[in-house]
Amino acid sequence: MFETTLRWLQDFFNDLFGSETRIPDPTEIPPLTNEGYKSLFFQLIEGIAKGWQQEQVVEKLGERRYDPWFVAWLQRYGRSALRQPANQLSRELAQHFVRLGETDCGDLGDLAKQIGTRMLELLDRVALSHSLQKNILPTITSDNPVELFNQAASRYVSGELSGAVALWEAALELQPDFADAHNGCGAALFYLGRYRDALAHFNRSLEEQGDFYFAYYNRGHVYLELGEVEEAIADFTQAIEIQPDSHLAYNGRGIALERLQRYQEAIADFNQAITLQPSFPFAYNGRGIAHANLGDYTEALADFREALALDPNSQDAYHNRGNVLRALGRYQEALEDFNQAILIQPNFYQAYYNRANTHYELSQYSEAIADYKEALALKPDYAIAYNGRALTLRKIGRYTDAIADFDQAIEREPELWQAWGNRGWTMYHAPSPLGYEAALRNWDEGLSHLAPDAADSREARGTLLHYKGMAHHQEADRVASRHENRPEDFTPYLEKAIEQYQKALDAFQDQPHLETAYLAVMQDLVITHNQLGNYLNAKNYINIALIMLNQLLLSTQHPPHKIQISRQFIGLHQLKVDHLAVANDPKQHTQALELAEERKNLCIRWYTHPNEAETSLISPKYPQMQQALDEKTSMIYWHLSPAAITTFVLKYQQPLAVLTSHPRQLSRFRQWLSQWQQSYESKRQKNANPAVNQQWRKEITSSLEELADILQLPQLLAQIPPQVSQLILVPHQDLHLLPLHILFYTPFSEQDYTITYLPSAKLAIDLKNRPQTGAENPNQWPLLSVENPTGFMPYADLELAAIAQLFPSHTLPSPEATPENLLQALSTPTYFFHFTGQSYQSVPQERSALILANKEELPLTDWLTLENPSPNFICLSACEAQLKTASPISDDFVGFGATLLTKGTRYVLLSLWRVSEISTTLFMMYFYQRLAEQIPPAQALHKAQNWLRTVSYEELIQLYEKQLNELQEIPPHCLHNLKVASDLVKDKANRQGSNYSPYADPYYWAGFVLIGTME
Secondary structure, three states: OOOOOOHHHHHHHHHHOOOOOOOOOOOOOOOOOHHHHHHHHHHHHHHHHOOOOHHHHHHHHHHHHHOHHHHHHHHHHHHHHHOOOHHHOOHHHHHHHHHHHOOOOOHHHHHHHHHHHHHHHHHOOOOOOOOOOOOOOOOOOOOOHHHHHHHHHHHHHOOOHHHHHHHHHHHHHHOOOOHHHHHHHHHHHHHOOOHHHHHHHHHHHHHHOOOOHHHHHHHHHHHHHHOOHHHHHHHHHHHHHHOOOOHHHHHHHHHHHHHOOOHHHHHHHHHHHHHHOOOOHHHHHHHHHHHHHOOOHHHHHHHHHHHHHHOOOOHHHHHHHHHHHHHOOOHHHHHHHHHHHHHHOOOOHHHHHHHHHHHHHOOOHHHHHHHHHHHHHHOOOOHHHHHHHHHHHHHOOOHHHHHHHHHHHHHHOOOOHHHHHHHHHHHHHOOOOOOHHHHHHHHHHHHHOOOOOOOOHHHHHHHHHHHHHHHHHHHHHHHHHHOOOOHHHHHHHHHHHHHHHHHHHHHHOOOOOOHHHHHHHHHHHHHHHHHHOOHHHHHHHHHHHHHHHHHHHHHOOOHHHHHHHHHHOHHHHHHHHHHHHOOOOHHHHHHHHHHHHHHHHHHHHHHHOOOOOOOOOOOOOHHHHHHHOEOOEEEEEEEEOOOOEEEEEEOOOOOOEEEOOOHHHHHHHHHHHHHHHHHHHHHHOOOOOHHHHHHHHHHHHHHHHHHHHHOOHHHHHHOOOOOOOEEEEEOOHHHHHOOHHHHHOOOOOOOOOEEEEOOOHHHHHHHHHOOOOOOOOHHHOOEEEEOOOOOOOOOHHHHHHHHHOOOOEEEEOHHHOOHHHHHHHHOOOOOEEEEOOOEEEEOOHHHOEEEOHHHOEEEHHHHOOOOOOOOOEEEEOOEEEEOOOOOOOOOOOOOHHHHHHHOOOOEEEEEOOOOOOHHHHHHHHHHHHHHHOOOOHHHHHHHHHHHHHHOOHHHHHHHHHHHHHHOOOOOHHHHHHHHHHHHHHHHHHHHHOOOOOOOOOHHHHOOEEEEEOOO
């Protein structure tokens, strides 16, 4: 994942031999297309053929003279040309290449000369030791070994490594015990990739001079390249003993310790290197890698930032920081860093690979495939790039192409178990004749290729066995769905799954750094025993796994890593909730709810306080939760685990009611959710066919009817006391992004309940006990609004103008709606904040944002930086959920609601999907009018939704006439839009009837949800 090149080691040798290395500054010149570069280059070649000199070439190149992308293109072109048979090369073209290089036009010319020289060499069938050597070195003869040594050193510094080796060897023939010559020869051979020959020279150097610091130091790096890490550590240690103030030796040992995953020791060595040489950027880079591997991303980012401050052209620091940002889900920032790394070093194939991985995470599959292709063009034997591209091809349903790429990866590295694992899952999901059996055969074949003495053999074996168990388990689910859930049909598959899980546990047992893999298998084992009805076994495994998890957390020193592990295995606590919920003892039911509540509040805390690292949190008990309720108010509290859906019904001064589900119910929900997401995302696409949008609208009611059945709505409604008219809904995971409130309206329910959502019971209590802010008179409630910054909502200006008539208002003009200006405006206390522009609730949550002027984003995370409390009421009337995600939500969703409530807001009104019609404006105008009448927000929303779903054309005509009379002071274009809407309604009333209700469809009103307290 992370890179530490040996560029600094070469810099050291250059310094040793008295030369200075110049590193060119990176450029911000935008790249051309491949065709653009090809056209420009051959215009240069044509000019050279006509006799162009340097001035004409430089004038033609312009800024492209400094374009590293141009050099990268020519490198690829040169590789392609040199692969041709020699008799197909053009001598005339080769000579033009060389002449272009002789015009001294920069790196491009130098590379052209190298390619041309090589082409001429091939044409002349002259075998040279290095294709990039430009001139034949003059023969040097001397009987003085010191003179030969100095000449060799000059050759080495100028990059003529073979010539340097020849001269040092000549010196050694004259003086075999010349330790410095052995050391120099070893250094040159190291950079020529002849590691064993280099090792022999360093050994001989140390035989001649046992305390030779440079030989120990250099040999340590040879051992690193050969994978003999313990020997490398011994040599760096010896170098430190000889020269205790060597920051280079401490840095080298730090790199070696990292290779052995001894990160704390590595950090200690990097610290010492920095103490000895505070301006040494490579030690910061190395320490950043160690921090990142420990999960301490904050410290890692700080180290990479310092490395770049010291060396702005460090492609490794950009690349490594990009990997950390990707791990944090900050994908756009990661892309920027990978772009910079490639700009500095166009042949940086690892950066292309990791940029491809980032595109994959962003579901930008075409871009990912292009980057994997580029990485493979630079390094054709790069097996993991084939593996990555195959995963992307699988994601877009190109199973045959994906399997072909996995084959390429395995052909190059037969022991690359990740490719065997991923190819198996591709076969599993591929159409017939592939599938379940083919996947199992693949994993068995992969197991047979594992080398038992490989460092990761236990991890590889355990993972492939785990995959086999997972496949058996998934096949059990498939069979159950096809055969009406008959145990005799799916039980054999579950028993096979348990057998493979046990073998996987044996492979992972007592293996350092594989604790998380072990826990992942334990979690699947619990789920499988649950499905078989082996509840005692499942309970025992849960308890063992939770003990192991607690031990792992106690042994984990870095807070961010603790959070990462806690989030990864929150499923174990969720399974514990399941077991408590199905117990016969009512006390265990309340324990189940209290455990679910604790984990919910932890998830909120992790997101809203990312620098804190609690793995447990004091949360309210069931008696305290009663504070959020009264005779007319109950709470519906959902909990999803990897195995079940559990629903808690909290009633005022009554025992807790619990609805549990069969595992098949969860499977049905996951299938339903996948279809809902796919349909919704198809509707959201910019180029979506209007018919697709219309179809989604029509399917909302039928889809929610199926959801009602999955969530056992009749049994749930039966638990609500008859005197209750208000419900607090506490969703979990993906349920946060669904219109659950519609299930408690007619026709799903016999009565329409007043609904509000809350992220947890703790927040319900906190909000109820939080003092009210603002004046009692609505006329004194200030409103901050932002003009529609992206202009995509046609009636947004009318909406803002109408609402602004009700309260003292300040509007941030669209051109001024930058993130900085909005945060500044929010720092001034205000009661309302109304935003009609684009906003997204995304998975992962870190990508949730408001879209402001020039399409700049204000990430939700930036709200956390506000020092003053957020506005009392925030409305995002054109918000929508981005449901397209590479992985499901496993802990909980912390979106705008939970984040803003923790910052002091009492209510958040937002839409789950955008409705770009005047119905949204009408809805918001009606809602805010009720607020101005001092109707509490939950009741105001209830009234607004009921009004919009029942309002007739006749009533709309009257409403428009009234608004046209009362809103004369709004901007002229808003008044014009209102007049047009009025005319359209009259026309539709004539065609459809004046009593027709045009917005009865849930599409228009069901997407609005209120997150906040119930007054």
